[in-house]
Amino acid sequence: MTVTSTSSPASAPVPAGPSAPRPRGRSWLPFSAWHLLLAPLALVFAIPLVWLVLSSVMSNAEINRFPPALWPSGIDLGGYRYVLGNAMFPRWFANSLIVSAVAVTSNLVFGALGGYAFARMRFAGSRLLMGLMLATMAIPFQLTMIPTFLVMKRLGLIDTLGALIVPSLVTPFAVFLLRQFFLSLPRELEEAAWMDGCSRLRVLFLIVLPMSRPALSTVAVLTFLTTWNDLTWPLIAINHDTQYTLQLGLTTFQGLHHTQWAAVMAGNVITVLPVLLAFLFAQKSFVQSITSSGLKG
Numbered sequence: 001m002t003v004t005s006t007s008s009p010a011s012a013p014v015p016a017g018p019s020a021p022r023p024r025g026r027s028w029l030p031f032s033a034w035h036l037l038l039a040p041l042a043l044v045f046a047i048p049l050v051w052l053v054l055s056s057v058m059s060n061a062e063i064n065r066f067p068p069a070l071w072p073s074g075i076d077l078g079g080y081r082y083v084l085g086n087a088m089f090p091r092w093f094a095n096s097l098i099v100s101a102v103a104v105t106s107n108l109v110f111g112a113l114g115g116y117a118f119a120r121m122r123f124a125g126s127r128l129l130m131g132l133m134l135a136t137m138a139i140p141f142q143l144t145m146i147p148t149f150l151v152m153k154r155l156g157l158i159d160t161l162g163a164l165i166v167p168s169l170v171t172p173f174a175v176f177l178l179r180q181f182f183l184s185l186p187r188e189l190e191e192a193a194w195m196d197g198c199s200r201l202r203v204l205f206l207i208v209l210p211m212s213r214p215a216l217s218t219v220a221v222l223t224f225l226t227t228w229n230d231l232t233w234p235l236i237a238i239n240h241d242t243q244y245t246l247q248l249g250l251t252t253f254q255g256l257h258h259t260q261w262a263a264v265m266a267g268n269v270i271t272v273l274p275v276l277l278a279f280l281f282a283q284k285s286f287v288q289s290i291t292s293s294g295l296k297g
Contacts, residue, residue: 052272056080056265063261079262083253083270088241092249093270096228099161099245103168103227104220110170111219112212115178116204120190130179133172141232149236163237164245168227174219181215182208224278228271246271 055063059076062069083089118130148167157163185208193203231247238244250267253260
C-alpha cells in the first residue's frame with residue numbers, strides 16, 4: 001500500500017518577495033548615529049562654561065588683554081582669594097541657600113496639594129480656575145514687578161529675605177507639572193486606600209507622592225535653578241548688603257571705573273557649582289518626569 005503525504009499550506013515555504021521583511025543590518029557605529037549631531041552641539045554649549053573656568057584662574061591683566069588669551073599662562077588663584085576673603089561672601093551664600101531651600105520646600109508641598117486637587121477633585125469652576133492659573137504663566141515679570149513690590153511693602157518685608165521668599169512660595173508651573181503627573185497615575189491604588197478608610201491627605205502623602213518622585217525632583221530642580229539664579233527681583237527688593245543674595249553680591253565686584261574680572265569669574269564658578277550638581281543629581285528623574293507627564297488633559 002502506498003502512502004502519499006500531503007504538505008499543509010502552513011508548512012509550505014514562503015517565497016521571498018519585495019514585500020517580505022528584511023532583517024535590519026547592524027550599524028557600523030559603536031554608538032547611536034544621533035551622537036554625531038549631539039556631540040558637536042554639546043561642545044558648543046560647553047564652551048561658555050569652559051571659558052568661565054579658564055578665566056577664573058587668569059589674572060585681571062590676562063582677562064583684559066586684547067586679543068583675549070584663550071589659555072591661561074599660569075594658574076592664578078587671586079580671584080578666588082578675593083571672593084572667599086570677602087567678609088560678606090559667606091553671608092550672601094547663606095542667604096541664597098535659605099531662600100532657595102524654602103522656595104523648593106514650599107513649591108513641593110503647595111504644588112502637590114494644588115496639583116492633586118486639580119487632578120482628582122472636581123469642583124465648581126475647577127477648569128476655569130486652572131485656565132486662569134496657567135494664563136498667569138504668560139504674564140511677564142515686568143508687569144507684576146511693581147504690584148509685587150507694593151504688596152511686599154505693605155507687609156513690611158522690603159529689605160528682608162521674606163520679600164524674596166513670599167513671592168516664590170508656590171508657582172503655577174509646579175502645580176501644573178504635578179497635576180499632569182498625577183493624571184498619569186492609576187486610580188486603583190487610591191480607591192483601595194479610600195475603601196480602607198484613608199483620607200485624601202493620607203492617600204496623597206503615603207501613596208501618590210512616593211510614586212511621584214520623578215515629578216517632585218523636576219519641580220525641585222527647576223525651582224532651585226530659578227530662585228538661585230534670580231537677580232532682578234533681589235535687586236529691587238533688597239537694599240542692605242547683609243541681605244544680599246549671591247547673585248546680587250557678585251555685582252559689587254563690578255565698579256564704575258574698575259572691575260575685578262578675575263573675582264567676577266571666580267564668583268560665578270562658585271555660583272554655578274551648586275546648580276550644576278543639582279541638575280546632574282536629578283537628570284534621570286527630570287527626563288523621566290517630562291516623558292511621563294506629557295500634556296494629558
